[in-house]
Amino acid sequence: MAVSEGLAIGALAQRTGLAVSAIRYYEAQGLIAPWRNAGGQRRYQRADIRRLSFVMIAQQFGLTLPEIGKVLSGLPGNRTPTPQDWQKISVGLRDHLDQRIDTLTRLRDNLDGCIGCGCLSLPKCALYNPDDRAKSKGSGPRYLMGDTPEA
Template sequence: MITSCTAEKVLTVGQLATRSGVAVTALHFYESKGLIHSTRSSGNQRRYPRETLRRVAVIKMAQRLGIPLSTIHAALQTLPVDRAPSVNDWQRLSAQWREDLNQRIDRLLALRDQLDGCIGCGCLSLQSCPLRNCNDELGEHGPGPQLLEPGGEATP
């Protein structure tokens, strides 16, 4: 006798958590933010379409890249809800995020390279500041650590 291998079409929250490697509480949070969706069983238990596994994988990858949840939400809204995101879907989403990631990488590299220098905070601690901010000249450029802000081209 030949038996067919058919996977369940829906997953419980526990099954989804186990398969995705994401805590049940995180899945509930994702659902509260509209990132994933469930239906309810007759016993009022959450049931997730199997396609949710790939959505959760996309969410996890985007979070690892440092993409804000609001941006992830906006991207997921462009995907069909009746199927798993495809390779083409992922390529489109990742292309949208690539430029932002490149800009953040550039900012992080600049921060790393300037980390041990003056941040232009305006503290006027001339005895301990490695670069003098005499007369708080950087204060003219705005509040906060001017040399660490994006576009912080001010020179002390």
């Protein structure tokens, strides 16, 4: 197969380990953009192997598909990304990963105590969150999100 003919969806599935249905889903989400050959079959660029691999990795980082799409929009669509392209992306992902690590660390460290939800459903919560003070900081698990209880 000549490179100009592109990859069939089955070949892309084999190379990435993704199901054909997953590839079609990512296409529908705008993460890859195949073209149709004269016979109407989808054809993919070799660069789509790396794009889909990045999608799988970014999901493990906790990025949503819209966030992944935004990152991928900075990559060239007509060629395989260079190490410089990936370097630019990795710099942007570091902040996201650092925030996720901080959140997971707080969760781990507070897993056996109050997670700051303000529910007061556990007897111990009254010690961490008397009179539901966390509620004044907003919705959600405030202490897990980085707020600190007043002394």
